[in-house]
Amino acid sequence: MSPRASNSLFLHRPGTLQASLRRIRALAQKELYHILRDFRTLAIVILMPIVQLVMFGYALNLEIQRVDLGVLDYARTPLSRQLISWFEGSRLFRVFSMDGSAEEADRLFRLRRLQAVLVIPPRFGEEVERRGFSTVQLLVDASDPNAGTLIRDYSRRVVAGLASEKTGSQPLLDFRPTILFNPDLKSAYFFVPGIIALVLVMISALLTSITVAREREMGTLEALLATPVRPHEIVVGKVLPYAALALVDAVFVLAVGVLLYRVPLRGDPLLLLLLTAIYLATGLNLGLILSTVARTQQVAMIMAMVTTLLPTLLLSGLIFPIASMPGWLQALSYLVPARYYLLIVRGILLKGSAWAHLVQPSLVLLGMSLLLLAVSARRFRTTLEV
Amino acid sequence: MTRASADRWEDGAAIQTVELTRRFGSFVAVERVSLRVRRGEVFGLLGPNGAGKTTLIRMLCGLLSPSAGSAFVAGLDVARAGEAVRRRIGYMSQRFSLYPDLTVEENLTFYGGVYGIRGKPLRTRLEEVLAELALGPFRESLARDLPLGYKQRLALGCAMLHEPPILFLDEPTSGVDPRARRSFWDLIHRKAEAGTTLVVTTHYMEEAEYCHRIAIMDSGKVIALGSPTRLKEEHGCESIQQVFLKLLRGDGGSTWQTPRSPSGESGVLGS
Numbered sequence: 001m002s003p004r005a006s007n008s009l010f011l012h013r014p015g016t017l018q019a020s021l022r023r024i025r026a027l028a029q030k031e032l033y034h035i036l037r038d039f040r041t042l043a044i045v046i047l048m049p050i051v052q053l054v055m056f057g058y059a060l061n062l063e064i065q066r067v068d069l070g071v072l073d074y075a076r077t078p079l080s081r082q083l084i085s086w087f088e089g090s091r092l093f094r095v096f097s098m099d100g101s102a103e104e105a106d107r108l109f110r111l112r113r114l115q116a117v118l119v120i121p122p123r124f125g126e127e128v129e130r131r132g133f134s135t136v137q138l139l140v141d142a143s144d145p146n147a148g149t150l151i152r153d154y155s156r157r158v159v160a161g162l163a164s165e166k167t168g169s170q171p172l173l174d175f176r177p178t179i180l181f182n183p184d185l186k187s188a189y190f191f192v193p194g195i196i197a198l199v200l201v202m203i204s205a206l207l208t209s210i211t212v213a214r215e216r217e218m219g220t221l222e223a224l225l226a227t228p229v230r231p232h233e234i235v236v237g238k239v240l241p242y243a244a245l246a247l248v249d250a251v252f253v254l255a256v257g258v259l260l261y262r263v264p265l266r267g268d269p270l271l272l273l274l275l276t277a278i279y280l281a282t283g284l285n286l287g288l289i290l291s292t293v294a295r296t297q298q299v300a301m302i303m304a305m306v307t308t309l310l311p312t313l314l315l316s317g318l319i320f321p322i323a324s325m326p327g328w329l330q331a332l333s334y335l336v337p338a339r340y341y342l343l344i345v346r347g348i349l350l351k352g353s354a355w356a357h358l359v360q361p362s363l364v365l366l367g368m369s370l371l372l373l374a375v376s377a378r379r380f381r382t383t384l385e386v
Numbered sequence: 387m388t389r390a391s392a393d394r395w396e397d398g399a400a401i402q403t404v405e406l407t408r409r410f411g412s413f414v415a416v417e418r419v420s421l422r423v424r425r426g427e428v429f430g431l432l433g434p435n436g437a438g439k440t441t442l443i444r445m446l447c448g449l450l451s452p453s454a455g456s457a458f459v460a461g462l463d464v465a466r467a468g469e470a471v472r473r474r475i476g477y478m479s480q481r482f483s484l485y486p487d488l489t490v491e492e493n494l495t496f497y498g499g500v501y502g503i504r505g506k507p508l509r510t511r512l513e514e515v516l517a518e519l520a521l522g523p524f525r526e527s528l529a530r531d532l533p534l535g536y537k538q539r540l541a542l543g544c545a546m547l548h549e550p551p552i553l554f555l556d557e558p559t560s561g562v563d564p565r566a567r568r569s570f571w572d573l574i575h576r577k578a579e580a581g582t583t584l585v586v587t588t589h590y591m592e593e594a595e596y597c598h599r600i601a602i603m604d605s606g607k608v609i610a611l612g613s614p615t616r617l618k619e620e621h622g623c624e625s626i627q628q629v630f631l632k633l634l635r636g637d638g639g640s641t642w643q644t645p646r647s648p649s650g651e652s653g654v655l656g657s
Contacts, residue, residue: 019502026499030485030492037487219481223544226447226477226554227500228469 023229027237031211035241045207045245049199049253054260056195064147069093070105070117077125079166083136086162087118092154105139115141116151128166181350189264192257193345194318197338200250200276202308204283205290207242209300212291231380235373239284246280247273257349266352275344275358278365282337283308285372292379312338340365400425400552400583401446405455408441415441417606418455423585423599425551428578430597431587432626437603439587440480443554446585447477460552473501476545480557482537486530490521490540493529494547501548515543519573535566542573552583559588571596594626602633609633 035042069087073080088095096114098104105117119137127134138155142148181189215221224234250273257263265272287304294300312318315329316338322330333339340361347353355362401423408416416438423429431439444450446459448468457464460474484493494515498508516522519539524532529540538558546553555574559567571593574584578598586597594600595614602610602617610617610633614626623629 022502022504023500026496029499030488030496033488033492034485218486219479219483220485222449222479223477223483224500225449226472226475226479227497228473228502229500230469 020230020233023233024237024240027229027234028240031238031241034211035245045203046249046252049203049249050256052199053192053195053253053256056191056198064150065092066094067092067115067147067151068096068113070096070098070108070114071120072098072100072102072105072117073120074122075120075124075126079125079128080120083120083159083162084118086158087155090154090158092151109139109141112141115147116155118155188261189350190346191318192261192263193349194316194338194342196250196253196257196345197279197316197341198309198312198318199253200246200280201283201286201312201338201341202305203249204242204246204280205287205304205308206301207246208238208284208287209290209294209304210287210297211238211242212288213294213297213300216291217296232377235288235377235380239281239288239373242284243277243280246284247277250276250280263349265349267348267354271355271358272345272348275341275348275362275365278362278369279337279341279344281369282365282372285369285376288376289372289379292376311336315339317342337365337368340368398425399423399458400427400460401429401585402458403442403446403455404457406442406445406452406457407454408438408445408450409453414606416445416452419603419606419608420455421601421608421611423583425583426578426581427583428574428596428598429583429585430594430600431585431603432589432591432594432600432630433603434589436605438606439603440556441606442603443477443556443585443587447475447554448472449477473548474550474552476548476550476553478541478545478553478555478558480560482534482541484529484537484540484544487528489526489528490516490532491525493540494543497544497547503548511547511549515547518576519543535562535570538562538566538570539573542570546577546582551581553577553585555584555586557587557589559590559593567593591625591627591630600626602630604633 071084071087073084084095084097087093093116098108098117102119105114105119108114109117117139119139121135121137124134124136136159138152140148140151212221215224254265254272254276258265286307287300290303290307291300294303314320315322315325315333315336317333318338322333322339325333343361344353344358344365347358351357399422401421403419403421405418405420406416407414407418419438419442431442433439441450445452446457446464448464448471451465459471462471462474464471485496488496491512494512495508498504498511503511516525519542521536521539521543524536524540529537532540542553542555542558545555559570562570567590574586574596578584586593588594597614599611599613600617601608610629612620617629618624618626621629621632623632
């Protein structure tokens with residue numbers, strides 16, 4: 001057999017776009033085999049985000065329920081009993097009547113048996129009859145400030161409700177807040193989109209960071225680089241299949257959010273999916289950059305977790321409002337893709353936002369993913385010389 | 387392609403290096419190596435670990451850029467026409483870099499796709515390679531399940547699927563049993579007879595005898611170059627092994643290790 005000319009097997013000129021797409025297709029197809037052959041990883045990739053969403057969703061619940069409220073009723077009048085029954089009637093409190101003293105209350109606070117104590121003074125009721133008003137005291141355990149504030153506000157509403165019923169008079173100013181988009185102030189509405197943002201960026205960065213590190217460990221990356229494949233073709237060929245996988249994850253996670261946590265989906269699901277794809281691209285491309293730094297799969301995994309988990313959790317507005325951060329942290333938060341995705345996902349789910357409302361964050365995300373893609377293709381070229 | 391480089395290809399030099407040098411910091415891995423490999427030649431690179439064989443091969447494949455000097459492969463300047471060079475060469479790395487979770491056929495098909503071969507030409511070529519390397523019975527097997535000798539063949543198959551005129555084989559026989567090594571060298575010779583140029587590194591010294599010409603490297607430098615027969619005559623030795631030892635005695639600060647044999651064979655350099 002005599003050797004054919006080296007190019008006889010090429011139907012097209014190797015420099016053309018068509019040849020490039022052909023190489024990308026070969027790379028993507030190979031990557032797809034890796035994904036489908038490795039059932040364990042596939043199961044983890046599909047199940048992990050759902051498990052995370054379920055776990056975080058229950059753990060990150062800011063709503064408080066069943067506050068243990070002790071009552072020290074020194075008055076024992078019909079009015080004081082009526083006040084207590086109003087507290088009992090609310091869903092928030094479990095009421096315990098106490099016989100003891102204020103010292104007893106202090107002891108129970110320290111034992112964490114009670115979160116609040118209502119003190120009704122001896123002349124309560126009598127005073128109301130005589131002077132038209134009286135005072136009750138509320139002691140609140142504010143070692144959890146958020147819960148303390150909630151208990152205080154809720155108690156104030158209970159007391160005010162009884163008071164206005166008794167006097168029957170019109171208050172001077174009638175304050176009527178209307179809570180938009182989340183009328184019941186359910187924290188699931190707030191957290192589920194956040195967790196979706198967190199889970200998606202984590203999984204996408206993990207996926208791509210591991211895939212290149214694995215090729216490096218196996219030595220196949222070197223073999224690949226001795227072929228006419230160009231660095232950006234490797235990058236695109238790797239991102240495409242994992243993008244599809246991450247998008248499947250996104251659909252699952254969104255479905256769990258809507259079905260299990262009853263988060264509404266008021267906007268266009270297709271728009272949400274499209275913008276989610278752009279967000280996923282930032283994670284996937286970040287993972288690629290990490291893989292050019294990490295030498296082993298473990299290092300890649302840890303780097304992906306560190307660069308996605310904490311910034312997303314702390315700096316995106318997922319838990320802590322960005323407005324209440326110090327200036328330099330606010331500046332940093334502009335670098336976190338989840339910051340923009342949260343505007344998108346909360347907007348579409350809760351407010352029914354349309355494309356016109358989301359142009360700005362979408363463009364920022366798109367710019368970020370393109371920048372990260374360019375950096376990873378560039379780093380690929382320069383760092384593979386080892 | 388410049389006129390000069392085209393001439394180099396036409397006049398029979400598959401590979402030519404001029405003072406090729408690679409430094410890593412202050413360490414000189416390859417020092418001013420000037421070589422000429424003829425077309426259709428089986429050229430052996432011998433030397434202990436760290437001698438610079440792999441670094442040299444990687445520069446020739448365009449995986450590593452030289453610190454100084456130049457390299458022409460298939461008549462093309464590697465520094466300037468890296469991609470064109472990579473289309474004309476096949477590279478089999480030390481570690482038989484295969485995808486373990488892909489079958490034999492899928493590994494080959496993947497490399498076909500990477501070189502832009504598909505459809506009917508790919509199917510034809512696939513059958514040729516499977517037959518040539520006797521891999522037919524294993525076509526549906528996952529690469530990870532193959533015996534080492536067949537992994538080695540598959541790695542060669544992946545490197546030669548696109549019919550490159552030049553093949554670089556870095557330690558292709560390391561760790562493989564003597565019978566598989568013997569038949570692998572038969573394959574190499576069949577490729578050479580068909581006109582392919584092969585550059586092969588090895589640390590099994592008796593394998594030097596299978597090469598048309600060898601270059602012995604130590605500490606980044608070529609310390610001997612020629613056909614095995616000529617080198618033995620020049621140094622008055624019976625075997626290449628003895629040539630090694632003689633060169634070693636002449637050069638005080640060498641890193642040669644005592645020959646040892648993991649597979650019950652004589653004449654193995656430190657691994």
